[in-house]
Amino acid sequence: MPKKVLLVDDSTTTLMMEEMILKQRTAYECVTAKDGLDAISRAVVEAPDLVLMDVVMPRMNGFEACKRMRLESSLRETPIILVTTRGEEEYVEAGFQSGCNDYITKPIDSFELVTLLHSYLGE
Amino acid sequence: MSNISHSPTELEGTRSTQDIGSQAKVYAARMRLQNAIDQADALDAIREIAGNLIGTEEIAVFKVDQKRSELWLYWSFGVDPNKHSVLEIRREPKLKQVLGGKPVYRLKLSNENLLSTDDPVSALVPILVDGNPSAVIVLFRLFPHKPGIEPVDREICDVLSNCAGRAIEPYHSR
Secondary structure (H helix, E strand, O other): OOOEEEEEOOOHHHHHHHHHHHHHHOOOEEEEEOOHHHHHHHHHHHOOOEEEEEOOOOOOOHHHHHHHHHHOHHHOOOOEEEEEOOOOHHHHHHHHHOOOOEEEEOOOOHHHHHHHHHHHHOO | OOOOOOOHHHHHHHHHHHHHHHHHHHHHHHHHHHOOOOHHHHHHHHHHHHHHHHOOOOEEEEEEOOOOOEEEEEEEEOOOOOOOOEEEHHHOHHHHHHOOOOOEEOOOOOOOOOOOOOOOOOEEEEEEEOOEEEEEEEEOOOOOOOOOOOHHHHHHHHHHHHHOHHHOOOOOOO
């Protein structure tokens, strides 16, 4: 069974790019969601092995979605990586407080992304 | 994030992953612009591409006036529109260059700004409509962790130049 990654972003451009990179450089299966609320329901149904989620999104941002996912027993241990536009300490700290395991900054570097996912899911 | 060192074989893998990443960015940019459903969506596509693929959330689109002497602010995101309402072509040598049809980029580590404004300009990208530059996308300050315009960003800017016509001409065919 391939590992499953839930990609969450309101930008179709980003989802398309992330999916292309992961499909070509990993064996992971990708599922997608368009915002934080959508992400929670998709995550409960799909039970992904990892969530890669944008922070700034309509309806519910990535910090809030991350907090709520941690309240779901099935998602408590799922690695969550937040995608941020800012790498500043304060912003990153807010991410970790919301319960994320790691972060990656935009624009995404494909090598960094693949290496980071491999470190959580294996090759 | 940890520091990563590579063996020669790993370096090849790194390059290949980065090549795929570049191709993915260029493809995603092209598809997003070509699938824009209307003018507002095309402008949103420019914002998405600049923010997610290039690394700036300070963008403006200026339309060339009929006399081709000035550019008027048409749309902006993340910049003060009052500060950048008009650009006079005779005062801006780089704009003349851009209106020749090719993007102009600020070189890494260069202190020279591309426009006579306090705000740092990273790239000037002409929007071509039927092969003619009809507008210019100005990409201002890049994200702090982004050192400068990279080769892949130039490829993305070429896509913006050739595929963003709908953002300024609603009935422009793609």
